[in-house]
Amino acid sequence: MELIPWFKLQWDRIVGAVLVVLGAVVLVAGWIGASGEVYIANQLPYLLSGGLGGLALIGVGATLWLSADLSDEWRTLDRLDSARATESDAALANRVRELELHVSHLSGLLNGAAQHERVRT
Numbered sequence: 001m002e003l004i005p006w007f008k009l010q011w012d013r014i015v016g017a018v019l020v021v022l023g024a025v026v027l028v029a030g031w032i033g034a035s036g037e038v039y040i041a042n043q044l045p046y047l048l049s050g051g052l053g054g055l056a057l058i059g060v061g062a063t064l065w066l067s068a069d070l071s072d073e074w075r076t077l078d079r080l081d082s083a084r085a086t087e088s089d090a091a092l093a094n095r096v097r098e099l100e101l102h103v104s105h106l107s108g109l110l111n112g113a114a115q116h117e118r119v120r121t
Helices: 003-009 011-035 040-120
Strands: none
Touching: 003 011, 011 040
């Protein structure tokens, strides 16, 4: 399997996974930085940059991953719907052929009855 086409097809999953991992690294780095400070005032920058930044990165990455999964589901549903429509069209065409045969048979019977009536009169 070639990687470039795969990356082009799965870019949203790849970016999502990278962002989730990066968010986890930022969270851990913020926690390590904050744990080394004694004063709460000195821990706030780590909380803001590491904590909120890491959570934001994880949220965006998870959203991208979910979006990729939903796109796969929609493609699958579209494929199933088109297959169902094709089968439905084929079944409808078969039914139309059957009805045409019945109509031609009834038409033949009616023509025969009309000729028979003309002969009797």
